[in-house]
Each structure stands twice: as C-alpha cells, then as structure tokens.
Amino acid sequence: MKNRLLLPLLLVAICAPFSHSARADVSLPKVVIALKPDKNPEQMLEERKTLSDFLSKKLGKPVEVIVPLSSSVIIEGFANGTVDLGYLGATDMVAAQKRKAAEILLAGELDGKNSYQSYWLSLKEKPYNKVEDLKGKPVAFASTTSTSGYLIPVWDLKQKGLLTKPNAEEYFGAGNLFFGTGYVSAVERVLNGQAEAAAVSYYVLDKDKHLTVEQRAKLKKVAEQGPVPTHIIAIRSSIPEADRAALKSAILTMNEKGNEELRDKLFTSKLVEVDADKHLRAIREALEFLGDAQ
Numbered sequence: 001m002k003n004r005l006l007l008p009l010l011l012v013a014i015c016a017p018f019s020h021s022a023r024a025d026v027s028l029p030k031v032v033i034a035l036k037p038d039k040n041p042e043q044m045l046e047e048r049k050t051l052s053d054f055l056s057k058k059l060g061k062p063v064e065v066i067v068p069l070s071s072s073v074i075i076e077g078f079a080n081g082t083v084d085l086g087y088l089g090a091t092d093m094v095a096a097q098k099r100k101a102a103e104i105l106l107a108g109e110l111d112g113k114n115s116y117q118s119y120w121l122s123l124k125e126k127p128y129n130k131v132e133d134l135k136g137k138p139v140a141f142a143s144t145t146s147t148s149g150y151l152i153p154v155w156d157l158k159q160k161g162l163l164t165k166p167n168a169e170e171y172f173g174a175g176n177l178f179f180g181t182g183y184v185s186a187v188e189r190v191l192n193g194q195a196e197a198a199a200v201s202y203y204v205l206d207k208d209k210h211l212t213v214e215q216r217a218k219l220k221k222v223a224e225q226g227p228v229p230t231h232i233i234a235i236r237s238s239i240p241e242a243d244r245a246a247l248k249s250a251i252l253t254m255n256e257k258g259n260e261e262l263r264d265k266l267f268t269s270k271l272v273e274v275d276a277d278k279h280l281r282a283i284r285e286a287l288e289f290l291g292d293a294q
Contacts (some may be wrong), residue, residue, distance in 0.1 A: 025246035028239075030062045031055065034074040034086040035266070036231075037067050037182050047266055054262060058250040069181060071145050078102040078236045085236070085247065087267060089147040090229040090283045097280075103237055104276040105248055108230035108269040114279060115227035117202045118148035118156075122190060124220045128197065131157070131223040137196040138176040140189035141168075146199075147283060148228040149186060150179070153199040155286035156225035166290045183210050191215060197222055203268060229279050233271065 033051065035044065048065035056063040066083075068074055071092040077083030078101035086102065096102035110116050120139075122128045131153075142149025157163040163171050178195055180186040183204045189195035204210045205219055233251060235244055254263035255270055263271065 025250070026059055026061055026243045028061060028084060028243060030064060031059060031247070032064045032066065032077070032082060032084050034077055034083045035065065035067050036071055036074070036087055036089070036092075037069060047262075050262055051266055054254075054259075055250055058253060059246065070143070075099065075101055078234070081236065081238065083236060084239060085251075086234045088232050088234050089145070090232065090280055091145050091147040091151050091287070093232045093234055094280055094283055094287060095145065096234055100237055102234040104232050104274065104279065105235040105244070106233045106251060106271040107274040107279055108232075108267060109272045110230060110269045113227075114230045114272070114274055116148070116230060117224045117226040118152045118199060118228050119202050119205055119224050120153065120197045120199055120222040121187060121205055121219045122197045122222050123218055126196065126220075126222075128222045131160070131225075132162070134197050134222065135162075135171055136173045136176070138178070138194065139168075139172050140178040140180060140186040140195040140198040142180055142183050142186045142198075142200055144179050146183075148201040148226075149183060149199045151283065151286050151290065152225055152228050155289060158289055187211060187215070187219070191218060201228070207268075209265070209268070227282070229283060231268065232279075233267070 033055070035048065037044070044067055048067065052063045052065045068077070071088055072095075074083055074086040074088065075092065075096045078086065078096055079099055085105070086096075088096065093102070093104060107114055120131055120134065128134060141153070144150060154163065154168050157168070157171055168177055169175075178186070178189055180189070183200045186195075186198040186200055187204065187210075190198045202224065205216060205221060208216075235247065239247075251271060253259060254267075
C-alpha cells in the first residue's frame with residue numbers, strides 16, 4: 001500500500017538505462033530521487049531526464065527522478081524505503097528528521113552563505129510597499145510546508161508584532177489564505193487576481209528559473225524577510241554508509257566546471273556539506289511558534 005502511494009503522483013517515471021561500462025559505486029539496484037514540485041511541470045520534465053542521465057553515468061546504476069505532488073509524499077517515501085534522495089526545504093527536512101526518515105546530505109550555498117531571503121510579491125501596479133500594507137488582503141503561500149513561502153513570512157509577522165497567534169488569518173483575514181503546491185502556483189494567484197500578494201523565495205523574482213520573463217515583468221517585491229536556510233538534498237536514513245558516501249561524491253561532481261548549469265537549474269546553487277543542527281536551528285524556533293512540522 002505504501003509503495004502504491006507514490007504511483008498516482010508521479011508525472012512520469014524516468015529510468016536511465018544501465019551502463020555496463022560504468023563502475024557501480026552503490027549497492028542499490030536503482031537510485032530514486034524525488035524533487036519538490038515548485039516549477040513548471042514541462043520544465044521539470046526536461047530537468048528530470050537530464051539529472052537521471054547525469055547521475056546514472058556517475059553511479060553505474062539506473063537513476064529514477066520523480067516529482068510527487070507534495071513534499072509530504074517525499075517524506076513518506078523516505079520512511080517506506082521508496083525514495084533514496086530528495087530535494088527539500090528546511091521545514092520539510094525537520095519533518096523528515098522527526099520521523100527519523102531522512103538526514104541532511106548536502107545543502108545549497110549562495111554567495112558563500114547557507115541562507116537567502118523570502119519575498120512578498122505583488123503586481124507592479126498595486127499600491128503595496130511593505131508587509132503592513134497587506135493586512136486584511138487575500139494572499140497566497142507556496143505551500144503549508146514551504147520554508148520561504150510560508151514559515152519564514154509568518155514568523156516574520158510574529159517578530160514584527162503583527163501576529164500573536166500561530167494562524168496567519170489573524171492578520172490577513174478569515175478565508176484570505178491560499179496554499180499552493182509550489183512557488184509557481186502561488187504566484188499564479190497573484191497574476192490572475194485571486195490574491196494580492198504571494199510569499200516565495202527571492203529567486204522566483206530575481207532569477208530566470210521558475211517564471212517566464214513576461215510574468216516576472218508584471219511583479220514587484222513588496223517586502224523581504226529572512227534569513228531562510230537553503231534547500232537541502234536529503235538522504236534516506238536507512239541507506240548504508242558506503243552508499244551514502246558514493247551518492248554524496250556523485251552529486252558533488254555537479255559543482256565541477258561544466259556541470260554548474262545543470263546543478264543551478266535543479267538545485268539553484270553550489271552544494272556543500274553543512275552542520276545539520278546549525279542549519280535548521282532558526283526553523284526549529286519558528287516551528288515552536290507555529291506548532292510543528294507537518
């Protein structure tokens with residue numbers, strides 16, 4: 001039953017052919033990698049195939065790249081052994097750790113830092129210039145577990161004294177919250193007029209990654225908050241140490257010259273080892289206010 005949970009949520013299962021000439025560094029018969037559904041599905045389809053081909057050559061084993069409809073399915077996959085590696089936000093990582101399902105393998109590094117900013121975005125013609133202008137307005141969050149697209153923006157409201165309860169409706173109004181399945185779904189609510197602002201990562205606006213040039217041209221930054229711990233490549237806790245080392249080594253080759261473009265398309269930035277407790281400390285504090293990871 002658990003194995004069937006992932007099947008309806010896969011966009012397409014991509015399995016790279018086994019390369020007999022490559023050296024098999026892992027004992028796993030196949031490596032399954034799950035990515036968060038935070039981009040255009042067609043764009044992710046191409047990226048999944050490229051990642052599958054790249055890592056299968058490095059590992060000498062088939063690599064399947066999947067995109068479940070939510071990060072909670074990735075965490076369930078870690079728990080039941082159907083997912084080996086997953087690309088998660090920090091909030092999702094805390095949830096995976098709580099279940100003892102996964103651990104941090106690597107994390108992103110942006111301009112020498114393991115953190116970045118969260119943005120509130122609105123249409124350029126809107127009169128909003130700070131988060132205080134959004135009080136009582138309908139807003140869109142990336143998802144209920146998004147770190148930059150929910151947890152940090154709500155934690156920022158609490159830090160500013162604008163929120164006293166762990167419920168953003170206190171500030172934005174009953175019925176004024178929308179939760180998407182990723183950054184794009186939240187921004188689309190702003191673009192089609194269903195929400196006045198969306199909470200997302202800075203790179204949704206600043207980088208040519210998630211939105212089209214035309215979409216980005218219609219948007220502006222209303223406010224920013226942070227720091228947000230960078231995204232994480234998590235590894236299933238039950239994977240043997242030798243396999244863990246081989247997988248880490250293969251993924252770190254994406255930092256090498258010639259591989260950076262693929263790395264940045266998939267994982268935004270350079271990938272590095274981090275202190276797991278330090279990386280997630282701020283998120284744990286924010287979760288104490290909101291309750292706990294889903």
